[in-house]
Amino acid sequence: MHKKLFIPGPINVAPEIFEAMSQPMIGHRMKEYAELHGRVTSALKLLLNTDDRVFLATSSAFGVMEGAVRNLVKGRCANFCNGAFSDKWHDVTLRCGKEADAIKVPWGQPITAELVNTTLASGKYDSMTMIHNETSTGVMSPLPEIAEVMRKYPQVMFIVDTVSSISALPIPVKDLGINCCIFGVQKALALPPGLAVFTADEKAIARAKTVENRGYYFDFLEFVTNDDKNNTPSTPCISLIYGLDCQLKRIFAEGIETRWARHQQMAERTRNWAQEHGFGLFAPEGARSLTLTCAENHRDIDLATLKTRLADRGYAFDDGYGKIKGKTFRIAHMGDLQPAELEEFLTVLDGEL
Ligand SMILES: Cc1ncc(COP(=O)(O)O)c(C=O)c1O
Known part of the structure; x- marks a missing residue:
């Protein structure tokens, strides 16, 4: 799949x-x-x-x-x-x-x-x-x-x-x-x-x-x-x-300013989602990426299992990089991704959590 x-x-x-x-x-x-x-x-x-x-x-x-x-x-x-x-x-x-x-x-x-x-x-x-x-x-x-x-x-x-x-x-x-x-x-x-x-x-x-x-x-x-x-x-x-x-x-054709605004909107939405769900944000305020959110796994979720379950549902999920793997996870909201697609993913993620 x-x-x-x-x-x-x-x-x-x-x-x-x-x-x-x-x-x-x-x-x-x-x-x-x-x-x-x-x-x-x-x-x-x-x-x-x-x-x-x-x-x-x-x-x-x-x-x-x-x-x-x-x-x-x-x-x-x-x-x-x-x-x-x-x-x-x-x-x-x-x-x-x-x-x-x-x-x-x-x-x-x-x-x-x-x-x-x-x-x-x-x-x-x-x-x-x-x-x-x-x-x-x-x-x-x-x-x-x-x-x-x-x-x-x-x-x-x-x-x-x-x-x-x-x-x-x-x-x-x-x-x-x-x-x-x-x-x-x-x-x-x-x-x-x-x-x-x-x-x-x-x-x-x-x-x-x-x-x-x-x-x-x-x-x-x-x-x-x-x-x-x-x-x-x-x-x-x-x-x-x-x-x-x-x-x-x-x-x-999208308009470069529209593209910037879309990234801002998706970044804010993902950061809020992470915090509302009991996760931290790895980057301090003012230095948070607009294209991905790196969340701290404060809930000690088994991220490897979560990744497998999301894969079974048809979504590739990242359970952290290098020495912060497992302690953090990253959600990308870059490129041509639309807010509705991000919502779809967050809903599936909610279900799995
Ligand atoms: C910020 C940044 N720089 C460099 C690289 C390395 O890029 P590549 O794998 O295309 O050589 C990456 C890839 O993940 C990256 O995210």
Whole structure:
């Protein structure tokens, strides 16, 4: 039985997207691809509110997260860590042979502007990475406040993962001064996995020019050369790019502000549901994700059994990630999910509880 996904990614994909993806194949050096590529990157610039370059990479998000580190870290990187994916990004930075420090806060807490300020004031770093929305903990860090602090450190590359937040709220990449914004498409953008998107501003491209050992597959300069021809360095996942083309049209047809409001509404509804049912919220007020809710299992429910029972009813449920598995559970309300679908799931969950 197919299970409707309420896990925080991959998430449910609209049938129109699968339909768009089944268009006949084209060659990526044909003019049809250049047209598709140009249309998609232009729409992404609109979504991200930027005129920086936007690139399409055939990989999951971590491909580009690794690529960003290889291209942009020249000296030392501050990896801000507050959950599984940001912890992993530090590990990846080290595995790329870069000098880096993990600036850790406890899981469940946001990265704050103060922490960024005190860390970067040391003058030790030429790059920083952070995850806007830590999917493992349901914590959304205050990007505008952090961006304000980053203005004091123009020599530090501001590298931000927005995998599970993009399009759920305004993330104006240019205004925020993000040098490199990265996301995979299988979470907040509600597409099948396999495609990652990233931006690079002039500063990021200038930095990459001075960094050695950028590799090939994610070499930002290869992306620049090919972008000039509306193309990619290697054969891209053309079907997924057709899907993205379709999804961007759907997002603008819904209205971006309507999409933001829908996410806000579903987040509030899920947080209220959790609290009314005797669960806690793992993230503190003001740092709660708009795309998923990470609830604390205060009732000591056997989450593994709950997950199995929900699966039998046709719903995929997440019983926590990594070291907080079993102590927390996550309900995703991202992408194209509608409030009525969330209600349906909460009703089934009520029944099982
Ligand atoms: C915030 C965030 N960053 C990065 C990743 C890793 O993405 P991928 O598995 O697409 O490489 C995830 C995946 O769950 C994520 O939620």
